[in-house]
Amino acid sequence: MVGDIFAKCSNPRKDLYLEAVAAGYGPFFKEMASESGPTVVHEGRPVIMLGSNNYLGLTSDPRVKNAAANAVDKYGSGVTGSRLMNGTLPLHRELEETLLDWLGGDDCLVFTTGYAVNLGVLSTLVGPGDEVFLDSSCHASLADGAKMSSGATTFFRHNSVDSLRKRIRTWRQQSDGGALVAVDTVYSMEGDVAPLREIADVCDEYGARLLVDEAHALGVLGPKGAGYAAATSIKADLVMGTFSKSLASCGGFLIGPSSVLDWFRIACRPFLFTASGVPAALGAALASVRIAIEEDWRREAVQARATQLRSGLRDLGFDAGGDPGSPIVPVHIGNELEAALLWKALLDHGVYTNCALAPAVSVKRAMLRTSVMATHTERHIDDALHIFEVARSSLG
């Protein structure tokens, strides 16, 4: 009997998922029939959107939409080639220069997605004899990049500087290879922040380079939204970010020394072997960066709405985690079925949240991930909180 490569695609977890979908409880692939604003149209009616990364509310901003349309007018719908060949536009250079003016640093490279940035950094830098140290809650793109690399990977306990120090010290005693420590600055599910100062100190002590993933911090934290490293005055060796959250578009970037990025230009496979981002995405990202820098009111609104949501959820008796100042407010449930039932009751009553199940979180830590936008009003959040109360009661 020979094995069938497809056999693994039939498994109890998939059966459970399909049963949930058939019963109307499937929390994924929901269609949103409108812009990703503070409310969206789902199945023909408006629902309050608490499940978007559009933190600054820029995806429907006319200036951003015009910039995307102008880029299509000028450069067409796609570039049909990689950045190395025919896929680099003047918009790339303008965007890279604008990001450097905003965030500082030596050199910048725009990638097609943020996921590709993390794959690229780890697979290009971490070679035989090297080690990458990852926070156990790091984004999947960092873990996948580590799998693609030809070096070794060590996970340390989430946000534990002691755990990092122990692991890096043990490794250093036996190795003089290169070390990279990679962390999210704001963790995408729970919205908590990394102890960056202490992590940077450990890197200095053991000669490791530091990569920070600013995906969820850009635009919302730090002076002029320049991110959590800027907020905490940490100078990381490499900074990555994405346009797919506050910057209302799609694509990613890496900032680092020219000596390193010049090598990436010709050796980083996830940069080279994929088509460059479409002109509309570049135009929208560039306009969004400019607005993000200028409009402090958006950051203030995000903070105010997140505080309102977090304290309202706590008043209702939900476990909404700590208070890190990020736009992400977790609602910890624990049991996957209970999380799915609450998610569905909320949607039925008019609030969309993200149902976070394994593997996005560990199996016993199912949660609803909520997040706010600058364009949510106080009223939106009050209404959402009321719906949380009603939805929970409806479950008995």
Ligand SMILES: Cc1ncc(COP(=O)(O)O)c(C=O)c1O
């Ligand atoms: C922390 C983090 N890093 C990287 C990424 C990947 O970004 P992109 O959506 O641009 O591929 C994401 C997006 O899910 C993320 O949350």
